[in-house]
Amino acid sequence: DAGVTQSPTHLIKTRGQQVTLRCSPKSGHDTVSWYQQALGQGPQFIFQYYEEEERQRGNFPDRFSGHQFPNYSSELNVNALLLGDSALYLCASSFFSGITDTQYFGPGTRLTVL
Amino acid sequence: AQTVTQSQPEMSVQEAETVTLSCTYDTSESDYYLFWYKQPPSRQMILVIRQEAYKQQNATENRFSVNFQKAAKSFSLKISDSQLGDAAMYFCAYTTQGGSEKLVFGKGTKLTVNP
Numbered sequence: 001d002a003g004v005t006q007s008p009t010h011l012i013k014t015r016g017q018q019v020t021l022r023c024s025p026k027s028g029h030d031t032v033s034w035y036q037q038a039l040g041q042g043p044q045f046i047f048q049y050y051e052e053e054e055r056q057r058g059n060f061p062d063r064f065s066g067h068q069f070p071n072y073s074s075e076l077n078v079n080a081l082l083l084g085d086s087a088l089y090l091c092a093s094s095f096f097s098g099i100t101d102t103q104y105f106g107p108g109t110r111l112t113v114l
Numbered sequence: 115a116q117t118v119t120q121s122q123p124e125m126s127v128q129e130a131e132t133v134t135l136s137c138t139y140d141t142s143e144s145d146y147y148l149f150w151y152k153q154p155p156s157r158q159m160i161l162v163i164r165q166e167a168y169k170q171q172n173a174t175e176n177r178f179s180v181n182f183q184k185a186a187k188s189f190s191l192k193i194s195d196s197q198l199g200d201a202a203m204y205f206c207a208y209t210t211q212g213g214s215e216k217l218v219f220g221k222g223t224k225l226t227v228n229p
Contacts, residue, residue: 033216042118042205042219043159056216088157092217102149103217105159 002027004093004106012112013081021076021109025093031055032074033103034066037088049074050096078111086113116141118208120220127196128228134181135191135223137206146210148182148189149217154202162204165189193225201227 005024013019025032031050035043045058049068068074072093078085088110092103117140127133139148150162165173165182172180177197181190193200206220 035217040221042207042221043217045216045218048216058216090159092159102161102164104161105151107156107158110157 004029004091004104006089006091006106006109008109009107010110010112012114014114015081015083017081017113018077018079019081019111021078021089021091021111022073023076023091023093023106024073025091026104029093029095029104030072031094031096031101032068032072033092033094034074034076035090035092036060037090037108039087043090046076081113083113086111116143116208116210116218118206118218118220120206120223122223123221124224124226126226126228127193129196129198131196132192132194133196133225135193135204135206135225137189137191137220139187139189139206139208139218141187141208141210143210146208148180149207149209150178150180150189150191151205151207151219152200152202153205153222159205163191196227198227198229201225 007022033048034046037043047057048055052068063079065077088108090108091106094101094103119138146167148165152160163175177194179192203222205222207217209215
């Protein structure tokens, strides 16, 4: 049973560029959440996708956008990159039962903005 | 807004000993879920244990157990018979209702296990 996978593992970009990160959920899961983890901090919720729509959003600017595909995989897009966007980006998947689901995390993508 | 506080930035324990990591949270909700996640240097966040607020019984998973004090809004993690592989960052997290709601994390506690 494949767990949550993310690509790429590492990414280096320069300020002002755009980046796309990808996530494939655990088999049987239909909900994908994205988190940003700055160095030495706990993860911060960016947004969540369910049924191909953004279901919840954290306190992140519109430069952060996402998409969910019919196969439940998801992309995180960040435009006009800033130095402060350098972080580990974590994807988590779950099955939306509303009661007992738990979020399972992927290995993350380390983004460095120079 | 819900907040999660981990007051111990770093902890250390001798192999085979027991250690307790602290976590407090603030919420006005009555139904919620609490989690402990482990993040080793490999970066992958691994679920250690979860607790439903409506359950009075403390959750246990092998060597890991929690002390859930709902009135005090406290949720500590006890690791018994510590092993070298337990060394990692440990994050306490909170979510409302079902687990698909957003997770609110603490800043983490770095656990070192000494041989």
